[in-house]
Amino acid sequence: MTASNPSIRGQRDGASAQAAESGSGTDAEQKAADQLRQRIASQFRRSLHIRTLDTGSCAACEQEIRLLAAPHYDLHRLGLFFTPAPRHADLLMVTGPAIRAFDVAARKTYEAMPGPKIVVATGACALGGVYPSDAFMHGSVSEILPVDVWIPGCPPSPLALLQGLLVAVDRLAEKVADLTFAADGPTVEVPE
């Protein structure tokens, strides 16, 4: 990261370094970090350009991402666009388990993006769910890039991707933090 290219990571790393130094008052810093994130997200609310990055995925995630531009999902209606150039991109959508052979390309792509920028880890591989860290891959995108939003799924459906993108630009609230995935009685859907 160059000094002339401030990014979310630089600002966030600074905040966490301060938190580590003071040892307390993390609530205030958390609040400041949230405010900063909201301010950045508000810049992208009406227009966001997305660059996808495949770090060794099976291409199932790419198929679902491609469907976002199809008539049924039509992400352009929401002000979201795909761009082939990282220099034009505000958001980096990363799929795959971050294979080590892709380190240089991933770093160059991230550094080519103008700040502020958002990184979205897409799919179970990118989230570190499928492959372990070994000689060939890092096993999780968060090992090589500062991830802001995680979208689970194998692959995530276009609707899930759409929700993830809207969460990333603060147009939808995150829902999963409040879900327990534990039920005390029979759930509504019982498979027959």
Add this chain to the structure above:
Amino acid sequence: MTLWFLRGLRRGVVTTWYPARPDSSAASLPTPPVFRADVLDRATADRLVEVCPSRALRRESDTLIFDLGACTACGRCQDAAPEAATPSGEFELAATSRAHLVKRIPLLREARS
């Protein structure tokens, strides 16, 4: 493509209204399981951990730890113990923190007969 075109002519609009309105196709998506805390005991939990191909489940004494980020919604736990795991129907799973995706499900202290 022709089908989409005809459907568009018939219904006017093919594009989903999501997120303003729920999408009708969401009901048929494969979704991660929701676990019955009143049914799950250690033995059942161990069975589920055993069948999970993506290591999304693990057990720590009386807690089943479910990593949604690793779950591929393959449905094997739902086949192995249909009484304990059912589809959640939840697809809006994007998280701003990886830790939000790790769920802790309390287990029954005594084994179920």
